Amino acid sequence: MNSIYKTIGFLGGATEALQIASEGVADFATIDRILRDQAGFKLGPFQLLDIAGIDAAHEAISSVYQQYLNEPRYRPSHLAVQRISSGKLGQKTGEGFYTYVNGEAQMPAEVATPTVSEMPPVWVSTRAMRRPELLQLLKDLGAKIETGASPSAQALSIVAPLGFDVTTVAIVERLDPARTVGIDMLIDDKLTQRRVLATSPATRADMRDAAHALFARDGKAVTVIRDSGGFVTQRVVANLINIACDMCQQGLCTPEELEATGAADLGHSMGPLTMGNKYGPTEILEVLFNVQTVYGDTRYRPSPWLRRRGALGLSLMHTES
Incomplete structure (x- = not known):
């Protein structure tokens, strides 16, 4: 089951983070900070890509994309291709999405809180x-x-x-x-x-x-x-949950199997279906519907597993009798 979870992590987290970065919504370090501090991931997706090796991660993502006949949910990113072409493969080469000095990622400083003399209503x-x-x-x-x-x-x-x-x-x-x-x-x-x-x-x-x-x-x-339809957290979390739901829909695993080791492999305190239940299946469904409206991209179409359970008010762990 570990390979399934790592696939979810790369496909649901990394590919959407790469898409967000490619739109100029935020830089790599900012996206990582948001997903650590707001969504509760232990590491951000760009940290994970650098640790895994951008070339190895891109190869894994591209392989799944091809196996599923160019399924939009699994679409690789040109940002990874650009770094691979320039030899910036991550921690192992000293530069990837971050620059490394003595093996430590150099984190850019955050934007300081502005001083405002008069606050509007x-x-x-x-x-x-x-x-x-x-x-x-x-x-x-x-x-x-x-x-x-x-x-x-x-x-x-x-x-x-x-x-x-x-x-x-x-x-x-x-x-x-x-x-x-x-x-x-x-x-x-x-x-x-x-x-x-x-x-x-x-x-x-x-x-x-x-x-x-x-x-x-x-x-x-x-x-x-x-500006970003779904900010950062909504897009990444909803995409991750949606892909996990579709794995259940396709019969690749049961919800129980998916959740058994998911938290550890995703670097989070919750597995993807538990996460979906906590934040609300109907809310995740709304995120996906609306993000798809904003971007017109079928990568955001909800899995039938999520759509039906969200519409019926059921747990994402629910299986049919």
């Missing part, structure tokens, strides 16, 4: 994920919260979508995109060590900085990324 979308928790968090952070049906002309608008990007939400909800910032609330904020915000191409720098400074007031790490 904050309005929270009525469609925001975990809206009550988000409002309480903002109250605890000392934000001046607007409660009207729509934001004032001065307000910072906060949205918390599942699967959609900030651009789409701003347009659909008729918000001023220049004053709109997204926050990833898939996972309960109390369970994370990092908050992740996203801006649209139209978001003003002062609104971005205000949101960053506000959400960092209690000392928790904050990362601001460029």
